[in-house]
Amino acid sequence: MINFNKFYKLFNLISLGLVVASILLLFFKGLNFGVDFKGGTLIELRSNDKNINVTSLRQSFSQMNLGDFNVKKFGNENDFLIKIEKKDTSANAIEVIKKDLTSSLGGSFNFRRVENVGPKVSSELLKSGIIAIALSLAAMLFYIWIRFEWQFSLGAILALFHDVIITLGLFSLFSLEINLSIVAAVLTIVGYSMNDTVVIYDRVRENLRKFSDIKIYELTNISINETLSRTIITSVTTLLALVSIYLFGGEILKGFSLAMIMGVVFGTYSSIYIANPILVKLRVSQKTILKEDTE
Amino acid sequence: MLYFSKLRITLVSFVTLFFIYFALSNFQDPENSFISKRINLGLDLQGGSYLLLEIDNEPVEIQKLQNTTTVIRNFLKSKKINFNDLRIQDKTIVFTTPIMDVGSVEAFFLDKESEINPYYNQYKSHQFDVIIEDSKFTLSLSKYGLIEIKTSSQDQALEIVRRRVDEVGTNEPNIIKRGNNRILVELPGLDDPMRIKSLLGKTANLTFRFVTQNKNDTFGTEMLQFEDGMSEAMVSKRIILNGENLLDAQPQMNNQTNETVVSFTLDRVGAKRFGKATSTGVGKQLAIVLDGKIVSAPTIQSVIASGNGQISGNFTFQSATDLALLLRSGALPAPLNIIEERTVGPDLGQDSINAGVIALMIGFLLVIIFMFFKYKIFGLIANITLLVNLFFLVGILTLFEATLTLPGIAGIILTVGMAVDANVLIFERIKEECKKEKNNIIAFDTGYVKSKTAIIDANITTLIAAVILFFMGSGPVKGFSVTLAVGIFTTLFSVYFIARMLTGLYVVRNKEKTKLI
Numbered sequence: 001m002i003n004f005n006k007f008y009k010l011f012n013l014i015s016l017g018l019v020v021a022s023i024l025l026l027f028f029k030g031l032n033f034g035v036d037f038k039g040g041t042l043i044e045l046r047s048n049d050k051n052i053n054v055t056s057l058r059q060s061f062s063q064m065n066l067g068d069f070n071v072k073k074f075g076n077e078n079d080f081l082i083k084i085e086k087k088d089t090s091a092n093a094i095e096v097i098k099k100d101l102t103s104s105l106g107g108s109f110n111f112r113r114v115e116n117v118g119p120k121v122s123s124e125l126l127k128s129g130i131i132a133i134a135l136s137l138a139a140m141l142f143y144i145w146i147r148f149e150w151q152f153s154l155g156a157i158l159a160l161f162h163d164v165i166i167t168l169g170l171f172s173l174f175s176l177e178i179n180l181s182i183v184a185a186v187l188t189i190v191g192y193s194m195n196d197t198v199v200i201y202d203r204v205r206e207n208l209r210k211f212s213d214i215k216i217y218e219l220t221n222i223s224i225n226e227t228l229s230r231t232i233i234t235s236v237t238t239l240l241a242l243v244s245i246y247l248f249g250g251e252i253l254k255g256f257s258l259a260m261i262m263g264v265v266f267g268t269y270s271s272i273y274i275a276n277p278i279l280v281k282l283r284v285s286q287k288t289i290l291k292e293d294t295e
Numbered sequence: 296m297l298y299f300s301k302l303r304i305t306l307v308s309f310v311t312l313f314f315i316y317f318a319l320s321n322f323q324d325p326e327n328s329f330i331s332k333r334i335n336l337g338l339d340l341q342g343g344s345y346l347l348l349e350i351d352n353e354p355v356e357i358q359k360l361q362n363t364t365t366v367i368r369n370f371l372k373s374k375k376i377n378f379n380d381l382r383i384q385d386k387t388i389v390f391t392t393p394i395m396d397v398g399s400v401e402a403f404f405l406d407k408e409s410e411i412n413p414y415y416n417q418y419k420s421h422q423f424d425v426i427i428e429d430s431k432f433t434l435s436l437s438k439y440g441l442i443e444i445k446t447s448s449q450d451q452a453l454e455i456v457r458r459r460v461d462e463v464g465t466n467e468p469n470i471i472k473r474g475n476n477r478i479l480v481e482l483p484g485l486d487d488p489m490r491i492k493s494l495l496g497k498t499a500n501l502t503f504r505f506v507t508q509n510k511n512d513t514f515g516t517e518m519l520q521f522e523d524g525m526s527e528a529m530v531s532k533r534i535i536l537n538g539e540n541l542l543d544a545q546p547q548m549n550n551q552t553n554e555t556v557v558s559f560t561l562d563r564v565g566a567k568r569f570g571k572a573t574s575t576g577v578g579k580q581l582a583i584v585l586d587g588k589i590v591s592a593p594t595i596q597s598v599i600a601s602g603n604g605q606i607s608g609n610f611t612f613q614s615a616t617d618l619a620l621l622l623r624s625g626a627l628p629a630p631l632n633i634i635e636e637r638t639v640g641p642d643l644g645q646d647s648i649n650a651g652v653i654a655l656m657i658g659f660l661l662v663i664i665f666m667f668f669k670y671k672i673f674g675l676i677a678n679i680t681l682l683v684n685l686f687f688l689v690g691i692l693t694l695f696e697a698t699l700t701l702p703g704i705a706g707i708i709l710t711v712g713m714a715v716d717a718n719v720l721i722f723e724r725i726k727e728e729c730k731k732e733k734n735n736i737i738a739f740d741t742g743y744v745k746s747k748t749a750i751i752d753a754n755i756t757t758l759i760a761a762v763i764l765f766f767m768g769s770g771p772v773k774g775f776s777v778t779l780a781v782g783i784f785t786t787l788f789s790v791y792f793i794a795r796m797l798t799g800l801y802v803v804r805n806k807e808k809t810k811l812i
Contacts, residue, residue, distance in 0.1 A: 044643070095489050112643035118634035121347065125769070132767035139759045147752055181702055184764055184772045188709070188779065191760030195713075195753040199720065202749040230723045233669060234716040237662045241712025244658035245705055250650030252339075253705050260709070 002228070004272055005221040008280065011273040015162055022169020029172050034083075034179035035115050037129070039122035041084040042115040043097070044074055049107030054080065060104040064097065075251035079112070129183040133164070136190045144194075148201060149288050155278030156197045159270040163193045167262045181256040189263025192238070196231060196271040203227050204279065205289055212286045220276040235268045299796050307792050311683055314690030321693055334692050337700035338481060339771050340648050342641030344488035346480040347473065348456070348495060348631040355448050355629045356386065356436065363411070363423070363434070364388055370411050376400060388423075388434040397430055404434070415439055445475045448628040453478055456631070458624035459494050478631070486640040490617075498586050498630050499621035501538035503569075506580035506592050507531045519582070521589045522608065528592060530582045535572045537626075540565025544622035546615035547605070555610040557619045558603065566602025574598040583608070585618075637770070651704035658708045659685070666715055670722060672801065673812055677718040680794040684714050687785035688778065697781075700774030710782030716753065717790040720746045726812050735806045743795065750790075754783050 035042040057080055058071045067086040074081035094114055101109055137160055145153040164186055171178060203223040211219065239261060246257035321334055338345050360383050371378050381390035392400050404412045404425045413422045422440040426433040449472055456478055460468045469481040482488060506528050507516055514533035521527065544559040561569055573595050582592040583606050591608035663681065666674040688707060692699060725742030732738040764776035805811060
């Protein structure tokens with residue numbers, strides 16, 4: 001049996017540090033919002049001329065008077081991703097860009113993907129993304145409250161906040177792009193982290209019923225250990241799936257799978273080191289759940 | 296107990312085979328397949344264009360105010376009521392009446408049978424809200440008046456957009472309303488939406504009006520630019536003909552001048568009016584105005600009574616074709632703005648499919664290898680369950696002809712990773728029970744019973760996240776939530792019906808064995 005409870009304090013401090021650091025990052029550095037949430041134009045293009053590189057593309061785009069833009073490589077040798085921040089582009093803007101590119105660089109370009117999001121739509125998407133995440137947290141809080149007791153609900157929600165905030169903090173730290181699929185990833189992290197916490201909580205509750213003489217400090221440790229191999233196996237299989245999406249699923253799914261990988265790692269950790277210490281702090285005992293049973 | 300009736304085994308096998316067949320039918324040639332249902336590929340996988348259009352209703356509102364002002368003027372005149380200063384001001388109509396008439400004028404507006412301020416029974420509201428200060432009336436469009444305008448212009452715009460898209464002839468376009476002032480256009484397989492975008496960007500409001508030199512024309516005049524932007528002309532506001540009078544329009548080559556023109560045919564009313572106007576206006580210039588710009592202003596040579604005519608104006612064959620198409624499909628009630636566009640080329644779509652399939656196969660392989668090494672025979676059972684689960688998942692998506700997107704494929708792969716969780720929970724529990732309980736069969740049974748709450752709770756949390764994502768997410772992300780949610784149900788089914796049966800059969804045969812798992 002591993003004494004997880006010996007490290008409750010230490011890891012709580014580390015988590016607190018990470019959460020604070022993430023919040024500071026989010027506050028001061030902010031998130032790198034993609035076209036979905038900031039508006040603008042995104043072009044994924046493939047050139048059939050090997051001589052064309054980021055520098056030459058950057059040069060020719062800077063001559064087009066498009067305002068702020070960003071050119072980077074995207075997966076393949078000849079694939080590039082261009083983001084233009086200017087919001088209201090006229091109906092034939094893309095056509096003009098295509099013509100200008102061909103005339104300044106020669107060769108032919110295949111515009112594999114074009115996304116153009118107006119300011120109104122992007123702010124709506126951002127709003128609905130935030131609402132979705134808030135709503136899912138609220139729904140989880142409510143569900144655990146119904147299935148368990150409020151102490152469990154609080155612990156689970158704090159663990160969720162922890163996972164979501166640290167994942168977003170890492171995205172801020174590394175300036176990774178936040179787009180619609182990241183919102184999907186965050187929601188899935190919420191589901192996964194909850195799933196992991198619930199399995200341990202279920203065991204805590206079962207053990208609380210069984211043993212009246214064991215303190216919660218010990219009891220959480222026993223429960224974590226009893227469910228440990230399941231926790232590890234499920235994390236491993238989920239991570240195997242996610243890593244294969246990350247490595248082989250193509251460039252578009254990279255951000256999504258990376259966010260999920262972070263989320264699964266933190267979700268697993270927080271089920272042990274956030275969700276359970278909270279039960280200890282809140283002095284959960286057999287009485288807490290017996291009240292539930294008699295009601 | 297771990298006993299399964301023959302009926303249950305047959306039923307489960309039947310359901311399993313049914314879904315395997317459904318899942319596999321996606322890979323068959325649709326011609327030779329018994330099942331015609333297919334998973335739809337999202338625009339991000341098959342390539343295509345997604346356009347979100349917003350209707351700019353302001354011109355419609357202003358038009359409505361102008362029309363209403365005219366109606367009010369005529370109405371008050373006919374009732375012999377004096378009024379002053381009738382005008383439009385900040386999107387409201389204002390006017391004053393003598394104090395003694397205020398009561399009766401108010402009644403005209405607030406009567407449920409009102410001729411000038413229609414009453415909507417379903418909303419319990421008039422078209423206009425009326426505010427009266429002393430003798431000053433202020434009319435503004437009511438909330439429902441605005442909604443009425445929006446929905447009616449949305450209905451009209453939808454129809455016109457559909458006609459224009461159909462004329463271009465893309466395959467299976469999907470054109471639907473969004474909210475009360477937006478239209479969503481999905482064009483599968485179209486990798487360059489340039490032409491459609493430019494067609495949808497034009498209101499195509501066509502009018503025929505006389506060019507005039509007389510500023511005091513009774514109908515009023517306005518200065519309009521020519522399409523080339525080089526010159527302008529003064530045009531009467533009197534409309535002789537508009538686009539609604541057109542029966543047909545086609546691009547044509549004029550053999551005499553050797554230029555491309557758009558020839559049109561007028562309906563009966565239009566032909567009559569056109570004939571009358573051309574007979575009185577020989578020698579005058581007739582401006583053909585499209586969306587506030589003059590296309591051309593030919594001089595009338597002779598009477599045109601046939602109802603056939605030509606529009607010339609520096610057209611290429613393409614632009615003549617487009618103009619003819621716009622004229623045939625009719626004018627939009629209001630300008631449309633493209634507020635969101637997402638286009639994916641077919642080769643990127645195919646690349647995404649390939650990458651998704653490879654990731655799925657590798658993810659699946661990694662998971663089944665891991666499970667086999669971890670649990671041996673039981674790992675094998677979990678793996679069979681997982682495979683059947685995948686068939687269920689794809690089968691159900693096929694049955695409902697769901698749309699599969701790239702994030703949707705990610706959802707399937709994620710399901711592969713998470714689906715073994717239920718079996719792992721059960722197996723681990725059985726392991727624990729085996730330590731306390733000598734009888735294998737009882738240990739297995741308790742393992743299933745005791746792990747149930749954890750499995751249900753754990754899956755419901757994921758389901759909650761998926762449902763929220765479904766309602767809040769858009770486009771491709773929605774596809775992710777669908778596969779995730781369906782994956783949860785197929786996982787539970789395959790774990791409790793298939794895995795349970797397989798483990799049951801195995802345990803009953805090996806009930807004496809120690810250290811089963």
